[in-house]
Amino acid sequence: MxxxxxxxxxxxxxxxxxxxxxxxxxxxxxxxxxxxxxxxxxxxxxxxxxxxxxxxxxxxxxxxxxxxxxxxxxxxxxxxxxxxxxxxxxxxxxxxxxxxxxxxxxxxxxxxxxxxxxxxxxxxxxSAVVAYVGLHQIELRPGDTVLVSSAAGAVGSMAGQFARVWGAGRVIGSVGSPEKVEFVTKTLGFDEAFDYHDGWPDLGGIDVYYDTVGSWQLEAAIGAMNPHGRIVLCGGTEQQHTGQAYGIRNMQLAIEKRLTLQGFTTDDHLDLFPRFDREFSALVANGDVVxxxxxxxxxxxxxxxxxxxxxxxxxxxxxxxxx
Ligand SMILES: NC(=O)c1ccc[n+]([C@@H]2O[C@H](COP(=O)([O-])OP(=O)(O)OC[C@H]3O[C@@H](n4cnc5c(N)ncnc54)[C@H](OP(=O)(O)O)[C@@H]3O)[C@@H](O)[C@H]2O)c1
Missing domain, CATH: 3.90.180.10 (Medium-chain alcohol dehydrogenases, catalytic domain)
Structure with missing residues (x-):
């Protein structure tokens, strides 16, 4: 048996x-x-x-x-x-x-x-479908500067690559180690990346932030957003890992900058899955994404x-x- x-x-x-x-x-x-x-x-x-x-x-x-x-x-x-x-x-x-x-x-x-x-x-x-569905919740415009947190992670690694192939002007990754900086820039084709342990650099204005982490990185990103910027609220790894809630202190800036913060759950968008399968498998087959x-x-x-x-x-x- x-x-x-x-x-x-x-x-x-x-x-x-x-x-x-x-x-x-x-x-x-x-x-x-x-x-x-x-x-x-x-x-x-x-x-x-x-x-x-x-x-x-x-x-x-x-x-x-x-x-x-x-x-x-x-x-x-x-x-x-x-x-x-x-x-x-x-x-x-x-x-x-x-x-x-x-x-x-x-x-x-x-x-x-x-x-x-x-x-x-x-x-x-x-988790590419999560990145795909998340980016469909906002308008990604040609030339946008896009920031992705946990950029070497399951969702982040794909969100940054979708942004690149869909016409973003500059894709930046926030990651937790120098090896990950190298990985997302050299292997995944992000334009830039930084190790957040070294502090949050001056990013010169973000149009789209794909947030997988929440907490203080979301707060830092709100501070770095351009007016009318769009934030995709995908996940909260920091809270999942620490078990601690984090109060975002600069929400007033979201008002002043007319930001859009859009949360989503992938399961609410099953209608996008067949299209995702077609588009994503073609991108993989052509070597356009890793x-x-x-x-x-x-x-x-x-x-x-x-x-x-x-x-x-x-x-x-x-x-x-x-x-
Ligand atoms: N909305 C939806 O439908 C949906 C669907 C699936 C997943 N999610 C959520 O999306 C988020 C990302 O999921 P994932 O599977 O792609 O995870 P992931 O980013 O692959 O998670 C692992 C990474 O999290 C980062 N991390 C570890 N501890 C951290 C901390 N204390 N603070 C910040 N980052 C930390 C690390 O990257 P670094 O070394 O770079 O920090 C680690 O490599 C999760 O919150 C998940 O629940 C949402």
Missing amino acids: TTSRELHLITRPPGTLPVPGELAMVEVPVRAPGPGEAVVRNLFMAIDPGLLLRMRSIEGEEPEFDLGGPPWGHAIGEVVESAAPGLRPGDLVLHRLAWREYAVADAEQFQVLDRDLYPSVSNHLS LAETIVEGGLDQLIPAVQAQLEGAYLGKVLLRF
């Missing part, structure tokens, strides 16, 4: 990092699929900053992960057995049943992917060390765990 290892959430991390005892590795038999179900062997799962946010309760918010089972998370797997009409062994599927080696569930939970769309099956877990990803080897045993390393800013691009 095939068995599957799963990581179960036992208690909630009190602080920023998970500590021993909060998660347990559990071995379970892989049951045969019931009518309408399929068995999927997971190949990759996404590791993203939201994992910790969803484990913890933050400032009165309900945590999204239940105790006593594997948390949800995005994964890609291959169908190994099916009792569902729409799924065949060998199909590549995207789903939310991560944190386990095998998933057995109703076929509705699995979305069949086109294996040939991207160079690697792992690319289907890219799909940056770090693959962590070693399966579930490496999940928590990888989450910790991500918090320390150790990785480039989208972080994926290979099962």
Whole structure:
């Protein structure tokens, strides 16, 4: 009988990092699929900053992960057995049943992917769609100066590259290390980048800020915006990592400069996905954008060390765990 290892959430991390005892590795038999179900062997799962946010309760918010089972998370797997009409062994599927080696569930939970769309099956877990949808929330004008935070991260690395191919005049990345400065300028084609640990440089006026971090970087960006500038509010990594809310102190400037601050959630824009798939796969195939990803080897045993390393800013691009 095939068995599957799963990581179960036992208690909630009190602080920023998970500590021993909060998660347990559990071995379970892989049951045969019931009518309408399929068995999927997971190949990759996404590791993203939201994992910790969803484990913890933050400032009165309900945590999204239940105790006593594997948390949800995005994964890609291959169908190994099916009792569902729409799924065949060998199909590549995207789903939310991560944190386990095998998933057995109703076929509705699995979305069949086109294996040939991207160079690697792992690319289907890219956060490029988040960058794409976010930039569609504002008007990007030819020649705009665009600033992207966490520019070497999963979303930021793609937001800066989309801005470049869509006609921005100058694309600047804010990052957390000299290696990342080199990566976003030399590999991803950003015009400039700076390590925010060295202070916030004079950027000479920003038209569009793609914000993945929030907190003090958002405040600094508001200070650097040109009049009528546009800010895409995508994420709040700083708060996710520290668990601390941050009060933006210069909102008055947003009024004086007539800024637009536009938040969004990717899931509200599923209508853009087919267009995204077409445009993005063509950009990748033509070599116009680099799909940056770090693959962590070693399966579930490496999940928590990888989450910790991500918090320390150790990785480039989208972080994926290979099962
Ligand atoms: N709106 C939506 O629909 C949507 C969808 C997906 C994700 N998001 C959000 O977008 C944000 C970015 O997601 P991602 O997957 O692309 O993450 P990411 O940027 O790849 O996250 C890892 C990076 O965060 C940075 N970081 C670590 N600690 C930090 C801190 N204390 N302050 C600031 N930055 C820190 C590090 O980069 P540096 O070394 O450069 O600091 C690290 O490499 C997250 O908040 C995520 O929840 C939103």
